[in-house]
Amino acid sequence: MKLQQNIKAFIRPGEQQGYVAECLEISVVTQGETLDEVARNLLEAVSLHLEGEDPAEFGLVANPSLIVTFELQTEYT
Template identity: 80%
Template structure:
């Protein structure tokens, strides 16, 4: 039996012009938002919808995986 992952990993990055975008590594989910709160909410909702009628084990995931999020932010230089 193969090992099932507990977490779905996602990265949130600043958008090109404004806001943020998020992308999951294990499943094909991408979303965006104007604020970190909005993109986080959108990401959680998009992952839930993506897995709603699916068998998580098809993606190598446990039945109810957690969402592990990494924020990738560039510091402002003077």
């Protein structure tokens, strides 16, 4: 089994306000009021999720990178 180098995540606008971030490979979901805040929260949540764990158990290499995709809504006037 080949271990993945990256954890993929996406950030989308929240239903009421702010933003929601969710990882695809691991069970991590977080939120924040701004893009900066949600990005910081995502890094922290992923670090805490993997802390003390063997990344290989999640199919990941040691110290994987985090790749984030943003979903942004356009507004027409």
